[in-house]
Amino acid sequence: MKDLYLFARIAGTAVALCVDEIEAVVRLKGLSRVPGVPDHVAGLSALRSRVLTVIDASALVTGRRHAGRDCPEAERYAVMCDRSGHSYGILVDGVDDIGTVAAAAMPVCGRIGAEWAPYARGVIEREGSPHFLLSAADLLDQGPVPQMT
Amino acid sequence: MDELLTEFVAETQESLEALTTVVVALEADPSDGALLDELFRFFHTVKGSCSFLNLPRFEKLSHAAEDVLSDIRAGDNAADAATISAVLAVMDRIAELCSAVEMGESLPDRDDEQLIQALRRSHEIARGGSREEAEAGIAVAEEVDVPGLHADPAPRMATTARTVRLPLTLIDQLMNGVSDMVLARNELARKLRAGDGDPETQAAFDRLSACIADMRDTISKTRMQRVDRLFMAIPRMVRDLGRDLGKVIDLVIEGGEVEMDREMVEMVVDPLTHLVRNSIDHGIETPEQRRAEGKAEAGSLRLSAYQSGSQIVIEVADDGRGIDLDAVVAKVVSTGLMSAKDVAGLSDQAKLDLIFTPGLSTAGAVTAVSGRGVGMDIVRANIERIGGVISLANDPGQGLTISMRVPLTLTIIPGLILNAGGLHFAIPRPAVIEILHDNNPAVAIMRLGGGLTATIRGIRYSMIDLESVIGLPVLEQGGPRTLVLVRSASGVPYILGVAQVDNHEELVVRPAAPMVMAAGIYAGMTLPDNGQPMLLLDAGGIAQVAQLPLIVEHVEPEVSADDTEEEGPDTHYEGLRFVELTGEERIIRLSLVDRVEDIPIERCSGSGGCCRALVGDKLVRSVREIGPDMLSPGTRHVTCLRIRDGQHELCYPVRSVLDIDRVPVELAMVARQDLVAGLVLIDGREVEVIDSLALLARASGERPPEEDDRPVRCIIMDGEDPWNREILAPLLVEAGYPIQWGKEGHAIGPDDIVLLTGQDEEDDAAGTEAPVIRLRALSVPAGPDDASIYRYDREALLGAIAMVREERQRA
Numbered sequence: 011m012k013d014l015y016l017f018a019r020i021a022g023t024a025v026a027l028c029v030d031e032i033e034a035v036v037r038l039k040g041l042s043r044v045p046g047v048p049d050h051v052a053g054l055s056a057l058r059s060r061v062l063t064v065i066d067a068s069a070l071v072t073g074r075r076h077a078g079r080d081c082p083e084a085e086r087y088a089v090m091c092d093r094s095g096h097s098y099g100i101l102v103d104g105v106d107d108i109g110t111v112a113a114a115a116m117p118v119c120g121r122i123g124a125e126w127a128p129y130a131r132g133v134i135e136r137e138g139s140p141h142f143l144l145s146a147a148d149l150l151d152q153g154p155v156p157q158m159t
Numbered sequence: 160m161d162e163l164l165t166e167f168v169a170e171t172q173e174s175l176e177a178l179t180t181v182v183v184a185l186e187a188d189p190s191d192g193a194l195l196d197e198l199f200r201f202f203h204t205v206k207g208s209c210s211f212l213n214l215p216r217f218e219k220l221s222h223a224a225e226d227v228l229s230d231i232r233a234g235d236n237a238a239d240a241a242t243i244s245a246v247l248a249v250m251d252r253i254a255e256l257c258s259a260v261e262m263g264e265s266l267p268d269r270d271d272e273q274l275i276q277a278l279r280r281s282h283e284i285a286r287g288g289s290r291e292e293a294e295a296g297i298a299v300a301e302e303v304d305v306p307g308l309h310a311d312p313a314p315r316m317a318t319t320a321r322t323v324r325l326p327l328t329l330i331d332q333l334m335n336g337v338s339d340m341v342l343a344r345n346e347l348a349r350k351l352r353a354g355d356g357d358p359e360t361q362a363a364f365d366r367l368s369a370c371i372a373d374m375r376d377t378i379s380k381t382r383m384q385r386v387d388r389l390f391m392a393i394p395r396m397v398r399d400l401g402r403d404l405g406k407v408i409d410l411v412i413e414g415g416e417v418e419m420d421r422e423m424v425e426m427v428v429d430p431l432t433h434l435v436r437n438s439i440d441h442g443i444e445t446p447e448q449r450r451a452e453g454k455a456e457a458g459s460l461r462l463s464a465y466q467s468g469s470q471i472v473i474e475v476a477d478d479g480r481g482i483d484l485d486a487v488v489a490k491v492v493s494t495g496l497m498s499a500k501d502v503a504g505l506s507d508q509a510k511l512d513l514i515f516t517p518g519l520s521t522a523g524a525v526t527a528v529s530g531r532g533v534g535m536d537i538v539r540a541n542i543e544r545i546g547g548v549i550s551l552a553n554d555p556g557q558g559l560t561i562s563m564r565v566p567l568t569l570t571i572i573p574g575l576i577l578n579a580g581g582l583h584f585a586i587p588r589p590a591v592i593e594i595l596h597d598n599n600p601a602v603a604i605m606r607l608g609g610g611l612t613a614t615i616r617g618i619r620y621s622m623i624d625l626e627s628v629i630g631l632p633v634l635e636q637g638g639p640r641t642l643v644l645v646r647s648a649s650g651v652p653y654i655l656g657v658a659q660v661d662n663h664e665e666l667v668v669r670p671a672a673p674m675v676m677a678a679g680i681y682a683g684m685t686l687p688d689n690g691q692p693m694l695l696l697d698a699g700g701i702a703q704v705a706q707l708p709l710i711v712e713h714v715e716p717e718v719s720a721d722d723t724e725e726e727g728p729d730t731h732y733e734g735l736r737f738v739e740l741t742g743e744e745r746i747i748r749l750s751l752v753d754r755v756e757d758i759p760i761e762r763c764s765g766s767g768g769c770c771r772a773l774v775g776d777k778l779v780r781s782v783r784e785i786g787p788d789m790l791s792p793g794t795r796h797v798t799c800l801r802i803r804d805g806q807h808e809l810c811y812p813v814r815s816v817l818d819i820d821r822v823p824v825e826l827a828m829v830a831r832q833d834l835v836a837g838l839v840l841i842d843g844r845e846v847e848v849i850d851s852l853a854l855l856a857r858a859s860g861e862r863p864p865e866e867d868d869r870p871v872r873c874i875i876m877d878g879e880d881p882w883n884r885e886i887l888a889p890l891l892v893e894a895g896y897p898i899q900w901g902k903e904g905h906a907i908g909p910d911d912i913v914l915l916t917g918q919d920e921e922d923d924a925a926g927t928e929a930p931v932i933r934l935r936a937l938s939v940p941a942g943p944d945d946a947s948i949y950r951y952d953r954e955a956l957l958g959a960i961a962m963v964r965e966e967r968q969r970a
Contacts, residue, residue, distance in 0.1 A: 042692050043582055045629035046678040046704075054684060054692035059338035061684050061692040063672035096672045 014110050015143075017136055018089065019103040021068035021076075023126065026111075026134045026141040031091055035105050038064065038086040041079070052079050052101055057090070062099040064088055067149055072125050076101045091146045098150055111136055115143045163387050163415075167208050168261045169322050174201050175254050182247055189243045192232070198246065199228040205253060216271055217256060223275040224249045227282045239285040245278040330381050337378050338667060338686075340371050345688050382422075383567075386464040386471070387415035389424050393435055393462060400439045407446055407457040408439060414464035419471045419567055426545045427473065427565060430538045434475045434561050435460070437535075442479030442559055452556070454478065467759060467795055470547075470564045478558040482551070484510045491516060501712070511551050515539045543646065543699075548589055564589075574666040574695065576687065577643070579624075579657045580631025583693045585666055585685050590646050590698040593754055594660055596639040600750070604642075613642060613654045619712040620644065622654035625696075628680060628705045634658060638819070645698040651709040653702055664688065668695055679704045732881060734822035736846065737800065738814040740789045746822055746839065747811070747849040748885075753803040755816055757796040760785065763812075772799060772810045782811045782834065782857055807855060822848065824881040829889065836889050852886045853893075856953055871964050872911045874929070876901035883916055887934070887950070894957055912963055916950065930963045932956070 015026040016035070041053040041064060050070035055062045068076045078084030079101060088099030115132030122130060132143040178201055185194045202225040209217040224246050231242070252274055259265070344367070351364055390412050401408040443449075443458030450456060461476040484507060491513050492499050502510070514535050542549045547565035566572050566589075573588040595602055595615065603614040604622065611622040622642070626633045636658055643655045666685040671694065675681055682697035702709060734746040762773040763785040770781040785797050789812075798816065802809035826837035826848060834857075836850035873891050875883050878900030891898050891914075901913070913931045933947035934956065940947065948955045 040691060044675055044678075044694060045580070045582065045631050046680055047675055051672075051674050054694070056342075056686055056690050056692045059335055059342050059686060061669065061686055063675060094673075096670070098672065 014108065015134060015136075015141075016089065016108050017106045017141055018087075019106070020144075021072045021074065022103065024106075024139060024141040025102075025144045026136070027089060027144055027146055029108065031146040032089055033092055033097075034090045036062075036088055036090050036099065038062075038088050038099065038101075040082065041086070049075070052076070055088070055099060057097075057099075060097050062088065062090060062097050064099040064101055065149060066101045068101070068103070070149060071129060076103070089146070091150070093147065093150045098146075100146060100149055107136070109136065118142075163385070163391075164212060164260065165322065167212055167214075168257050169324075170208070171205055171253065171257050172261075173324075174204070175250070175257070178250070182250070185243055186240070186247075189240050195228060195232060198250075199225065199232060201250075202228060214260075217253060219275065220249050220253055220256075220271055223278055227278055230282065239281075241281040242278070242285045245274075245281045249274055249278055325381075330378070333378050334382070337371070337375050341375060341688075342686070342690055344368055344371050345690065380418075382420050383418035384421040384424055385415060386417045386419060386424070386473070388421075389427055389431060389464070389473075390415055390462055392428075392432070396432065396435065397439065397460065400436065404439065405445055406439060406443055408443060409457040409459045411459065411461045412463070413461070417464045417466050417471060419565070423471075423545065423565060423567070426541070427563065430541045430549075430563065431462075431473060431475070433534060433538050434563075435462070438475055438477040438479065438559070438561075442477045442481070444480055466567070467564070467761070470566055473563045473565070474560055476558065476560040481555040481557060481559045482511060482514060482553045483555060484553070487511075487513050511553050514551075515549075540699075543590070572666055572668055574664060574668075574685070575643075575660055576662040576664060576693070577625070577641075577657045577696075578659050578661050580626040580629065581634055581658075582629075582631065583661065583691065584625070584696050585664075585687070585693055586643070586645070586696045586698065587682070588663065591643055592646060592652055593644040595642045595644070595754070597642055597656070598639040601753070602642060611654075611656070615642075615644070615654075619710075620652060620654045621702075621707045621709060622656060623701070623705050623707050624656040625701070626656075626658075628701050647699050647702040647707075647709050651711055653707055653709055655698070655701065666695070671695075731821040731823055732885075734820050734848070735800070736817040736820050736841070738817060740783065740785070740797075740812055740814050742814070743847060744817070745835070745847045745849055746820065746841070747800065747802075747854075748822075748851050749819060751802050751851055751854070753801040753808075756799050756801055758799050758810070758812075760795050760797055763797065772812075774799075774801070774810060779808050779810045780857065782809055782854065785812045802854065809854065809857060811854075824884050829892070831889065831893055836885075850889060852890050852951070852953065855951060871896055871960065871967075873898045873960070874901050874911050874913045875899070876913060876915050880916055882950070887914065887916070890953065890956075891960075894960075896960065910967070912960055932959050932963075 014029040016029055016032055017024065017026050019025065036057055038055045041055050043053045044051055050066045052064040052066040052069070055064050066076045066079055068074055069079075076086075078086045086101060087105055088101050089105070090097065090099050092098070111134055113135060115134050118130050118133055126142060129144055129148050130142040131145055131148075133140045134143050135141070178198065181194050181197050185191060185198065188194075202221040206218055206221040206225055209215075209221070227242065227246065252271065347364065348368070351361060393412065394410060397408050397410045400406075438460055439458075443460065444452065444454075446456040449458065459478045462474070463476070464471060464473045466472075488502050488510055491497050492502055496516055497513075502513075505513075516536065539549050542563050542565065545565055547563055550562050550564075552560040552562070574585040575588055575591060575594075577584045577586060593615075597604060597613075601616050605612050605614070611624070612619050613622040614620075624633060638659070641657050641659045643657060643660065644652050645655050646652050664687050666687060668683045668685050670676070671681055671684040675684070675694070679700045680697055681694045682700070683695045684692055685695050686692050701707075733749040735749045735752050736744065736746050738744055756774065758772050758774060763781065764771055764773075770784040771778045772781050772785070773779075779801070781799075782802075789797075797812045798814070800811040800813060800816070802811055820841050822841065823839055825839075827840045827845065829837040830847075831837065831850065834849050834853050835847045836853075837848055838845045839848050840846075873896045875888060875891075875898055877883055888898050896912075899911075911929045913929050915931060915933045916936075934950040935941070935945070935947040936950060938949045938951075948959060950956075
């Protein structure tokens, strides 16, 4: 089984997303804030005539905002995907690579942080380092999961 | 040719083409059930379509074939070759008829009946008759068929435009592509403006720009659909309902050729159906009742559609009993929705609008009482959701007309761009009733326990600052904040406080992501021309989320002081800068402008050099003549400044409103012409200032009279008073009197006339022999001894001066 994955970082954690779910990786130019919505909705960004709803994956998972979210000068990358007719951009720390992995995803093992538990579907190893396998759908359909402390 | 008919023909021909293979296969094997089904579906569709298109020949033919085929499908016996041939003969005839219709020819009324007979006969025979008879049947069919198939192979010159069918997604992709192009063009335009601007590049760009605009228009048209679609199901419904209720209804449908966005058509179907049902159920009386009323037995129901600007108006008019206002009022009071006192203060129109009150409709009994009102709140909510407006014209006993005004498309709506808490938002223009500044003297804002109310011209509304709904701080700003009077979902207006209204623009609206919509205060998102995405506010949702109590209260108007008096001896006043219909940029004193409103051009009429506009329900004199030729192409509305001065009302048509500026009281140059008083300098530019007095004089219908030169000097004592400088002095100069400011130190001679406007100047004038004329700010004299003249009473003022002069000449 050889699937193509996008390797990125969210809140400093290495993650992998299946490219089937992804349309493109874009650099956000502007970000218009949206007040009155959950904090992980970072705002709207125009990509030509399309409007992306930008999701701050870091805020969603860890509750801490993406570092560059509020500074317009920062280089902000978003993973663009379509979900039920809406275009989204998932704000990531950075994108490392796109590539195939030989091995199938492994089950999550080890005691991982509670914040990642609802999102990590498995672990994928690339060049010896592990990445959480995420699904864009999980990030887009769920609200922030209440953290158990 | 009727578009529906064209579509029908195209569809039928398409199916016929597709069926060719079926026909061939069927001829080979007449017993193939699946093929028969396909054939059956074809006839069934044709029959269904032509019943409302009124094509009796098509209907008869397809009906006969459908009958036979359904019999075969139901029965155990397979179709025999003879029957199939006869069916195919019918099919050929339909094809012939189609091409005849397409070419606009009238096909000679030939023996369709014989074809049908032949079909029936061969079917009967197949069921029980002999083989020979069946053969005979075919012979008849063939015989009949011959002239049709082989006679006059007329040149197939289609007289109508040919059509193709496209998947909707393709059109949407095209639309997106064009939107991208428009945005790219805008970006390029900005870059070009910033650069040194080579005229050749600019010309090429302009050409490109025009092409893109054309293309956008064309693509938008592909989304359009005729309103016929909307009206299609109505005749049947009217017939059925009329029969059920024992009413005779004469239905007239007009304007089916008007086009609107196909999505919009979908959105309007339900409200329209509801209104028609209401009309028949509650509006139109039974024949007996109508006879008793002296009306024709058949009730008339008229559905019409027409385009008005960027809106489509759909009207449902009946000549039934209309709405009994007293009954509606009684119902509203009895259900406790409003107090009797509140209701008593309402105008008839406002009482009529009570039928939209939610809660009133849910009570079943109201149907019998008010005669109407079932679900009207829902109808209105549905119409408003798509940015439309619904209005009623009631003629008790004579009928009711309901008008729905909806935007041409769902996706492009006129919107206002607001600023609150440093962010921009859009709001659909139809949701906005009025926009005012919070320093407008007609507005009083009250704050109690965190809650806000605002009273505008005697009506108290709930108010909320947008910033508090969206959790942003209210930013400090130099100028006044803006109050937007908006309609909530229930129709009760409330006031949304925002930092300011920036702009208005045609907005392409698209749905927002679910997590954004979940906030409940947004209706969608939009990408305006500047490329910054913004959210479209949902006025109804904001009121709900904010849990704003929606109450409108009439309060006793307080006696307010004259606006201009409050300004004090200021050197500047606020002026509204606008562009005249003729293109000049001018400024008018803001305090004179009550509000800015768009008035449909149909509502403006002119006669004998005097133009009037119908605003609400009254005629208001227009400052200038308004003609359709003065509007920019494509618009059907004229922007009007509503001028109000206590007693008079005027409407001032303008091309557009630009900005509010601080205008110096002192004119940079007096240049009196028509309504212009002179020039002032705004940011180093010369702008013409409207002469307030000359303008207001028009309100009462006067034209400035031509006067002779009079060598009488007028001394205006208070040279600091802006009213004196801005209004009084120009008036006197215009009338031909030289003026002098009292405090300039010149001696006052006996030949002069002293004009006083304030109390404290009394002393200054004492000791002069010159006659004194006093002007007062209030229109009514302070007492019986008050000999002063109301300051806008130009006649009296000039008359008094003239009288002094005459006395002097006589002496």
